[in-house]
Amino acid sequence: MQLIKGDSLQILRDLPSSSVDAVITDPPYASGAASSSAKKASTGSKYTTKGAINPFLDFEGDCRDQRSLLQWSSLWLAECYRVAKPNAHLLCFIDWRNYPVFADAIQVGGWIWRGGLVWDKKNARPRKDGFSQQCEFVLWATKGSVKVGDNPLYHNGVYQCHPHKGGRFHQTSKPVDVMEWLCNVVPKNGTVLDPFMGSGSTGVACNNLGLDFIGIEMTDYFDIAKQRLAA
Structure with a gap:
């Protein structure tokens, strides 16, 4: 296991080519606001229910148009492509607002886009005269063809899990159960790279599944991830 604190784009350039079996990550995707001015607000104000107390650290990089x-x-997707082995998987979280533009970024980075997965959070956000917002999405891509045989599982494209299961360690944390669902696509004893490690849920999932892990994080969440993984 390797944990690195710093800017992922700079650090990725120093990682060896064709060295990881999967890139599984939850980058800041600048979606928690409807207007340009609101998008530039702190992450705490964007991702905390109105009136609720926010116990988590704010994080950077979430105000891009x-x-x-x-x-x-x-x-950074192009650098991840270089670092990934042939046939490696990319699994990356995004929400409905930036789903189209991120699908473009994946392909610009060299990856072959394979489709989208659904994380059903089970705690629906009702919308008057519309459909509830209870899902988050994971875009799936590969470096070249899908290699069949090493890990012959039929993976579910929809996974149900409450977002607070197992406790929260980050404003936009992902449950370890969800990360294990994604890591099941990785070959036995493989290596997973997470260039936006946050509080380390991907690393915990890798540890539970016997996978090696490389995590990069530039914010103070690095220390939280380090403590979780040490435990």
Whole structure:
């Protein structure tokens, strides 16, 4: 297991080519606001229910518009493509607002887009005269073809899990159960790279499944991830 604190785009450039079996990550995708001014607000104000107490640290990089998100994402996705082994998987969280532009960024970065998975959070956000917002999405891509045989599982494209299961360690944390669902696509004893490690849920999932892990994080959440993984 390797944990690195710093800017992922810079650090990725120093990682060896063709060295990881999967990239599984939850980058800041600048979606928690409906207007340009609200998008530039703190992450705590965007991702905390109105009136609720926010016990989590704010994080950077979540105020980009769609054009800058496309350009920035294309850069780090291209570096991840270089670092990934042939046939490696990419699984990356996004929400409905930036789903289209992120699908473009994945392909600009060189990956072959394979489709989208659904995380059903089970705690629906009702919308008057519309459909509830209870899902988050994971875009799936590969470096080249899908290699069949090493891990012959039929993976579910929809996974139900309450977002607070197992406790929260981050404003936009993902449950370890969800990360294990995604990590099941990784070959036995494989290596997973998470360039936006946050509080370390991907690393905990890898540890539970016997996978090696490389995590990068530039914010103070690095220390939280380090403590969780040490435990």
